[in-house]
Amino acid sequence: MDFPRETLMDLHKRMVRIRLFEEAAGRLAEGAKLPGFLHLYVGEEAVASGVCAALTDHDQITSTHRGHGHLVAKGGDFRRMMAELMGKATGYNNGKGGSMHICDLDLGMLGANGIVGAGAPIAVGAAFADKYRGDGNVAVAFFGDGATNIGAFHEAANMACALQLPIVFACENNEYGEFTPRDKTMAITDIVDRAQGYGMPGVIVDGMDVVAVHEAAVEAVARARAGGGPSLIEAKTYRFYNHHGVQNLGLKYRTDEEVELWKQRDPIFTFESRMIDAGIATAADFEAVWAEWRAAIDDAIAFAEESPLPTVDQITQGVYTTRQTTEVPA
Amino acid sequence: MDFPRETLMDLHKRMVRIRLFEEAAGRLAEGAKLPGFLHLYVGEEAVASGVCAALTDHDQITSTHRGHGHLVAKGGDFRRMMAELMGKATGYNNGKGGSMHICDLDLGMLGANGIVGAGAPIAVGAAFADKYRGDGNVAVAFFGDGATNIGAFHEAANMACALQLPIVFACENNEYGEFTPRDKTMAITDIVDRAQGYGMPGVIVDGMDVVAVHEAAVEAVARARAGGGPSLIEAKTYRFYNHHGVQNLGLKYRTDEEVELWKQRDPIFTFESRMIDAGIATAADFEAVWAEWRAAIDDAIAFAEESPLPTVDQITQGVYTTRQTTEVPA
């Protein structure tokens, strides 16, 4: 824990915000208050938090179907997120995107994505723009272990290395793609083994340890900013709930024991214990954080519930950007 | 040269056949006698020959845009090949495929392919069928260095490893994709560095040395047949002519010196010298081979030139396989 207390408390805050948002979303979904699919980030909070804490608002990220965690970690606004999940006009995407497309361009969050792996090439484009402008910004592509089996990931990783772009590939290896374990879909154990095939450094970190993730991210981001090119971070992590929805135990594809074992490594609670043990913060400090953001969640839910639905006249709006073109010369 | 003389002479024959076919095709193209694109295999003969000599007719291969070499190495018939290149009705594909789709299913040659990398997933399917039937056959996917940057290659390599299929990935690394050198399009030097990211063994061989290629192929094919799964062979090689067509020297994207240097390592002539030096064969033995196949080429060209063109009524034939379906029950 070589980071200043402020940094550590910031990491904690990001994780707590994700957890609270996701648990609330889960409850709302169980109460049939959220339409569509819901892929919760609970259990993986240390990854998005540890990485995004190394970024500024000008550093852009691309995300996955499991994207709320990334947006919250980037500073996403609960109200607009909750409203979007409910399909309200006040949501981040005016109700047009929902959970799988949630975004905030001002925060550099280029959208959750419903297509596995498809965010990675877009992050390459963002990183290209950074290098092109020489603005010192970097891009981060988040993706799962399963996503590394799809062509788009491969092309993005190789192109980023070929063009030496300022980008970090952040893999959330939670050992499953939907309901299928990793060993059915690849013959390797560590995603990081793919890095050398592109010519970039790769590192494995404990994805349940936000400090370890943050350390690795700070290093990779610094390398990218300094013109050192891409790198890959593989965070070993686990989702506590189901692939989508909230059911966790009792589904046949993972044993209850496995889920319980990982839950004992809860990234937030273990972090709090370590901080308390190290005398950096007290239980009361943490409780204050939870309380603050719990209130913010309640506020966001109320805001979202009271918000108007979009109206059908808006269906065909926002497809194209309108601009006046000049006329043909005579 | 641990192989029996018969094997060595067979390797030689395959290379000579490719060389003669390709040189003839090149001359015809220069004389505007061949329609369409032409990607010659000259310079790379050792790769297709060394690999295909390790296969039976029941082992299937997929190929690339540079596919004549693979078909000849698999035993392709000059007459039907030449007729196809001329767009004649007697060609392998009845004039419907041409150079970029030339194939012989009876020889296990599942087609040249106009889409870079697209043959690899098809080879995975062929290997799947082999494993499914337990027939002991294997599949080989040929592809270039440039093709390893495309998603289809990646997905194929990973899936083959995940399913432990009997397949060999044979990379012809000729250092260029069209007119762009490898170092502009990837940050690694050796394609073989990608193998471990899929969990398969990989080996680099001198692609100008047919014996080295054959040795590696025999080993990889044996492993696949024995249920040991996929492997990757990277053959370092070079095309003597242009990406398409025949012009070789004087194009700006490669120096004349580079081309000349590689030509001194001609896979056929260096092999002949070594054989003669080792007392395994004489110059006369080799000349007989050249003469035999030179005659066969002349015959094939005559056959192709005399062959009829397909007729327009055939345009819409061969799109679908026709079969009588049974009726709906009353």
Next chain:
Amino acid sequence: MSEERSLTYVAAFNEAVRQAMEADPDVFVAGEDVGAFGGVFGTFGGLQKAFGERRVVDTPISEQAIIGLGLGAAVSGLRPIVDLMFMDFICVAMDQIVNQAAKLKYMFGGKATVPLTITTAGGAGLSAAAQHSQSLEALLCHIPGLKVVYPSNPYDVKGLMTACIREDNPTVFIKHKRLLGMSGVVPEEPYEIPLGSARVAREGTDVTVVAWGRMANEALAAAEKLAADGISCEVIDPRTLQPLDIDTIVESTRKTNRVVVVHEAVKFGGLGAEVAAEIQEAAFDHLDAPVSRIGAPFSPVPFSPALESGYVPDAKRIAAEIRDLVARPLVGS
């Protein structure tokens, strides 16, 4: 009686696959989560248990390689069923579908046989947003070499899926996500519905409604409504979109003289345009009004149910369109 047995759409699909696998050892299934989990829509439920991991194969998330696996195995003599979870994902594998599977036989001079079945799930209505809700049949039907089906009910599901598996050409079988739970009578024995044969789902005299997938059912509901008002609709469900049974449609047009084509896909450039263009060509002198088309507006599928419900055509909109069409005065009158 076995004919009276009722099955859901998804169970009818499952039974077709199961019976085909029992009958033919060369039939196998591959795709994401199709094995132990039985497919995210339950379509392949129980098959791995029945037939083992050799014949029901979980794959990596690699849509290009999934199609390639099927194509390579098909051309090698097996009869693969490969699954792309959502229809939107055909775009991820488009090269293998359009440039490889569809064209391989033809490029090879007609010398190959490609008995490949690609299954997927299309359609909106689950608030699944722009990348999980599309009906992209128009993209596939334009490609020579493919056959495409989009069934509207359990009976057709079983008969068409059986036909697809037995078919010697690449077929794309599109389930509609919102019909998975629909029940209907499904015979127990295997049966085929020939690809390319439309079904006259309801006979009528005033107007012909051509509709497929879930829209066929919406069209039937609209027809029911309109019957009360004395408007008699003939509803035709083509079932197979490629090849398209245009003869049945034209024959009906000659009788009713007015046609509405309905699909869930975006109207512009949708397959409805082809249907309309062919009708006006083949039955020009029989039309009392232009062929009318109903489809989604020109936008991606929106997420919010408040928007999506206005985006997807329904019985109400179909009925209103038919009323307008029937009310259209003849030229000169």
Next chain:
Amino acid sequence: MSEERSLTYVAAFNEAVRQAMEADPDVFVAGEDVGAFGGVFGTFGGLQKAFGERRVVDTPISEQAIIGLGLGAAVSGLRPIVDLMFMDFICVAMDQIVNQAAKLKYMFGGKATVPLTITTAGGAGLSAAAQHSQSLEALLCHIPGLKVVYPSNPYDVKGLMTACIREDNPTVFIKHKRLLGMSGVVPEEPYEIPLGSARVAREGTDVTVVAWGRMANEALAAAEKLAADGISCEVIDPRTLQPLDIDTIVESTRKTNRVVVVHEAVKFGGLGAEVAAEIQEAAFDHLDAPVSRIGAPFSPVPFSPALESGYVPDAKRIAAEIRDLVARPLVGS
């Protein structure tokens, strides 16, 4: 005079890109072989020399990542031109085009701007066979969020390419491979042809011919032939296929009462179906004959010139179709 200057189709393209790069430092080019080599068709010739490796970027053979590179850079404020060598390769990158680039703005609630230009080369006639000869515009035009152009001559190339680069939405610019060497008058100064404006390429009174890409020129040749026989053709080149300037087409239809739509793509499910369907809807009472369509037969593009020449529509076939159409008796007469 500068207006009298003649350029080839490919040089007009090159000049549009060059001038846009001079005017706007945010414009860059990326694609396979576009840099040192200048593109396999010479379309980007000399640009890397003029603007450096930073702005003219050779990429790996990675079509998905090429589109992603453009999309990510566009949404980050640059104005990318990314090249897919052959139009057939859009299938390799279809997800990035259809599910990402086309939909990103909408999915984000309209809050993004995506000034992305995708360039590619379509069309048959070079014996390049089934995977290097397609015209797949119908696949793109069906997708809300994209704009699509397919110019038939050097003047339109420069004006449309300039418009595409300046456009704030994803556009697909399709060059026709067989027109690259075509010469025509091209003004030196930069100019835009507004996307969505058709060109009446020839005025006439007896029949309207709607044709794009190389077929527009074949249609003009057919019109020339027919003029000698006293048949007066109005030829309309829509130039932009999405958005489609249907008003100009309908207006012409109201005048001529007969229409032939011609494209090089496969007829079934081609964009011609949409044009025909819209015409019969908007001008039903003005049509003296069904809207007729000419397109490729239902097969992949064959390799042999002996087959390909019968596959691709040409002036002769267009003229024959027009003759038939004009000869068609009116109903009841």
